[in-house]
Amino acid sequence: MSLRAAGGAGAEPLRLAAGVGARPGVPAGEVLELLGAALAAVGGGARVTALATVVARAAEPGLRAAAHRLGVPLLSFPAAELAAVRVPEPSAVTAAAVGTPSVAEAAALLAAGPGAELVAGKRKSAPRGRPAGATCALAGPAVTDKGGRTAEREGAAEAPSPAADIVMTSSHPPRPSRQQPADGGRRRPGARQHNHRHQGDPVTTPPALLIAGHGTRDESGTEALRTLVRVLGERRPGIPVACGFFGAEQGPLPLEEAVDGLVARGVTRLAVIPLLLAPTGPVPEALPAVLERAAQRHPGLAHACDAPLGPHPKLLDVLERRLDEALGGGARRPEDRARTTVLLVGRGTADAQANAEVVRAARLLWEGRGFAAVETAFLSRTGPDVPAGLDRCRVQGAAAGAGTGGRIVVLPYFFFPGALLERLRMQTEGWAEAHPGTEVLGAGVLGTPAELTEVVMERYHATVAGDPLLSDATCGCRTAASDAPRTGER
Incomplete structure (x- = not known):
């Protein structure tokens, strides 16, 4: 991978994603100064449309404040996803600290979308009298054979409606699923599936994430599930996300309606994550039955259902x-x-x-x-x-x-x-x-803390990597006494 120069004379200003690595406690001013220097080096009126970092640093006040001042979203990616991106300057020190050899460059490439290239490689901040607290890199659309640029994303992500149960942030095109085989999903029997993302890989829309909660008629529980979906949608704008409840008649947010909404948006594959700590046992409207009816209503819709989350x-x-x-x-x-x-x-x-x-x-x-x-x-x-x-x-x-x-x-x-x-x-x-x-x-209930979003995304990627979505669309959720006692173990 090589860095490229930003547009020639008369080229439109580049809209770039900025990947940012940060030490705990880094000031917003240091991040903004570093980004300003990187943009100045690129020239041509380039501007940042999103900041991106690793999940472990997403709550840093300095990064949040920097994104707020720039008026752009702060995206976060799991360390495992960042580690799968090839970069020019991997760092063993960074890998030991946050679990990935690159934050700035890898996050910039993922945030910039399919086919993106680095416009400016990793650079460090230079505060006076103390070690550097931040690194950044800039990525943008690739240069075409004719010298133009591929389609660029416009501006910051639009905030989803508070009432939205399905979050598909249209200003961010879908990123390819690293678990999706490059041959269109038809893996050879016994072939090992790799999850490395390389520039120029074929792009496929990832399966939708459907979160299935056990039935409730309580409005606070319903709103908590909606909040979880909003947070997941903001963090992973390339993945369609929806939620619903099963197991209670005439409850709010029926799971079947959530499936219908996803299908109406063009979704053909679902990774279903039951928001359960243990199997439900026999219940009316059990999850496998709900999903089977949805498959009958929508021929060609494939789904894979994970086990309950368990004591993760x-x-x-x-x-x-x-x-x-x-x-x-x-x-x-x-x-x-x-x-x-x-x-x-x-x-x-x-x-x-x-x-x-x-x-x-x-x-x-x-x-x-x-x-x-x-x-x-x-x-x-x-x-x-x-x-x-x-x-x-x-x-x-x-x-x-x-x-x-x-x-x-x-x-x-x-x-x-x-x-x-x-x-x-x-x-x-x-x-x-x-x-x-x-x-x-x-004590209080578990609720929907940041750890839950991480566990849900971990299970989503594991379900997609298993790839039953493209074969028999089986359901792995367990509800009967024959369940194996391995819930939550991966």
């Missing part, structure tokens, strides 16, 4: 954070956590394998975190119920030396607020009133 390490970190929030930061010392027991509460099903996933999550949450114990309870269809679980926590706390009362944190093991959370709170408050000597605290 990143989600376990979020659960630990919810515990700290409930404790008010007062149980960070080993001796404080040692006198705290946790009750992890799942929905509960008639499926033993699904219930066992909650028990497995409790064990993983307990490992190495210093709590006296992590017990489990269920809200319906199986035991132990919440009062029985609290009784066990009280006994465990006493055995751990927390005294006759001790402290218990009740931790809901589901994503959204709603009727389940209210039922849990009522049962917890009733038990606490009967046991005034025990301190009982309630």
Whole structure:
């Protein structure tokens, strides 16, 4: 790969994507000064239409402020995707820090879209009296054989409507899926599929991402799912994203309507990610049945369905954070956590394998975190119920030396607020009133933190890489007692 000069005399100003690598705490002014120097070197009135970086740096206030001042979106890419892009100046130091040998150059190329080339290679900021805090590179449309430029993207991404359930930001053309085989998707039996992106590779529209939540009639849960879709759409504008609920009759955001909306936009392939922590067990309108009906309504629509998310390490970190929030930061010392027991509460099903996933999550949450114990309870269809679980926590706390009362944190093991959370709170408050000597605290639901978007995209790419989308369109979601106990393990 070589750098190219920006347009000749009379050429239109280049609209470029800027990839930015940053140290934690980098000031916005340093980023803007670096970008100004890079644009000045390019010349010709070039301007930046998007900033891009690695997911691990997407929350940096300096980068966010720089994008805000420029009036452009800040895009972020997983380290694995950036690492798959060939660049002129890979760095072992960068790879050790954020998991990819290139941030600035690779992010610029991905943000600039299919067929892009580097206009300006990596350069470092030069603050006085301290090490460089930022790097940047600029990428834009390739030069054609006739000396012109390929189609350029116009301006910053339009913000999706707050009510939009399907996010396809039209100002950013779809980027090719690195999991899509270059032969149009028809892989030879036994052939290994590579996910490296090279300039000039054939471009195919990636499969849509369909997020399937378990039915709720609660508006706050519905809005939380919409928010997750908006965030995913903003971070990955090249991938069509939609969401819906299954398993509840006449609920909001029906999954089938989400599928119909995607098909109306020209989608022919779906990667379905169930937003579940464990299999649902037998439910009305189960996910495989909903997807099968959608396939019958839309001949030629292929889908692949992943397993429930399960106790993914990143989600376990979020659960630990919810515990700290409930404790008010007062149980960070080993001796404080040692006198705290946790009750992890799942929905509960008639499926033993699904219930066992909650028990497995409790064990993983307990490992190495210093709590006296992590017990489990269920809200319906199986035991132990919440009062029985609290009784066990009280006994465990006493055995751990927390005294006759001790402290218990009740931790809901589901994503959204709603009727389940209210039922849990009522049962917890009733038990606490009967046991005034025990301190009982309630933690929040998982919600839709940044870690969830990372897990969903990780599962999306794994599902596409498996490529059942182009063969039998099978469904890997599990709902019956025959499920294998490997939910969440990849």
